[in-house]
Amino acid sequence: MKTTELTCIVCPMGCTLTVTQNEEGEILSVEGNTCPRGVPYAKNELLHPVRTLTTTVKTANGKLLPVKTDRPIPKESLFAAMEKVNGVIAPEGVKIGDVLLADLFGANLVATADLR
Numbered sequence: 001m002k003t004t005e006l007t008c009i010v011c012p013m014g015c016t017l018t019v020t021q022n023e024e025g026e027i028l029s030v031e032g033n034t035c036p037r038g039v040p041y042a043k044n045e046l047l048h049p050v051r052t053l054t055t056t057v058k059t060a061n062g063k064l065l066p067v068k069t070d071r072p073i074p075k076e077s078l079f080a081a082m083e084k085v086n087g088v089i090a091p092e093g094v095k096i097g098d099v100l101l102a103d104l105f106g107a108n109l110v111a112t113a114d115l116r
């Protein structure tokens with residue numbers, strides 16, 4: 001058996017979770033969670049970790065525009081995603097929520113501010 005400690009990042013409480021797995025990697029138990037949301041977090045974090053990518057892209061006038069993926073993407077894809085995002089230049093008139101890059105490892109890259 002294998003035991004892993006994680007900090008749950010679903011809410012600011014930051015509970016320390018203790019996850020026990022068998023030799024095949026199956027999760028046998030999750031302990032230390034103050035609420036039920038800690039269990040799926042721990043399972044996803046160990047078996048299929050994902051993250052929302054938050055960064056900036058260049059604009060045509062040389063400024064930076066904040067962007068993020070509209071859903072989490074696989075953690076192992078973050079560097080490859082950043083390489084694609086680095087090539088994006090936001091056009092004039094972009095509004096918050098506009099898609100700047102579609103199908104980025106299962107998510108869309110969207111603006112999180114208006115471009116003024």
Ligand code: SF4
Nearest residue numbers: 008011014015035038
């Ligand atoms: S287990 Fe529940 S209370 Fe604890 S950090 Fe996660 S979401 Fe918050």
